[in-house]
Amino acid sequence: MYEFNYHKPTSLDDVTALLGANEEAKLVAGGMTLIPTLKLRLAKPSDLVDLAAIPSLRGITDAGDAIVIGAMTRHAEVNRSPVVKQGIPGLAAMAGMIGDPAVRNRGTLGGSISNNDPAADYPAAIVGLNATIHTTKRDIPGDNFFTGIFETALEPAEIVTSVRFPKPQASCYQKFRNPASRYAIVGVFVVRTAGGVRVAVTGAGPVVFRVPEMEAALSRSFTPDAIKDITIPDAGLNSDIHASAEYRAHLVGVMARRAVAGCG
Secondary structure, three states: OOOOEEEOOOOHHHHHHHHHHOOOOEEEOOOOOHHHHHHOOOOOOOEEEEOOOOHHHOOEEEOOOEEEEEOOOEHHHHHHOHHHHHHOHHHHHHHOOOOOHHHHOOOEHHHHHHHOOOOOOHHHHHHHOOOEEEEOOOEEEHHHHEEEOOEEOOOOOOOEEEEEEEOOOEEEEEEEEOOOOOOEEEEEEEEEEOOEEEEEEEOOOOOOEEOHHHHHHHHHOOOHHHHOOOOOOOOOOOOOOOOOHHHHHHHHHHHHHHHHHHOO
16 A cells, blocks of 8 residues: 555545545545555555544434435445335345345445446445435435446545435335355346336446346236246346346346346
């Protein structure tokens, strides 16, 4: 690692001041991506600003028609939460699929979505559940938050504070995971609401995306058979040593059908 200044502020005002005074500063949430990057000397921030000591960024609240989760809430906390299990069981189950126990007990919701790894699980939940991201500056609809590979709508010095997840009628997440990292080679979050069905896919492309054809078919008939003949074009999908674009396109259909079958 390179040398850097370490800060552990206790308020969001202090964080904003530190970021404003140091253009090369980086925020630390769980550190699951940043710390390995620093170890490999792929980043050289002047300052690290640790968010762990800000209590307002943690916690899970039942807001009636939605569940609000603080940005610094760990994946394991979401997975174990009775509030999440009762209100959005698909979200609780998804959090339990992230990485391994070490990652789930350190990684955070805000860190995951701000980093926007193309194989991360949370982007599918954000888009699938039509969530709203609350920041220090504004509220951002989930459909507008993820803009490209490792890119989001966040502005410089803008910090995710919490995410509001509307409660659906049913939801389920299924993924084909990398056997080593447990990252999603393809992950599909299917959500049924009074207004229709949403299908969000992560891992398959550079950024999370929806499948309108599947959403329309499932809105008419919420069964795996309703989407069995829908094919996903492989143009623009990821292709690497783990899976070709063609295979990923096939997996979208497989995981989507499994998610529909598991929705409850």
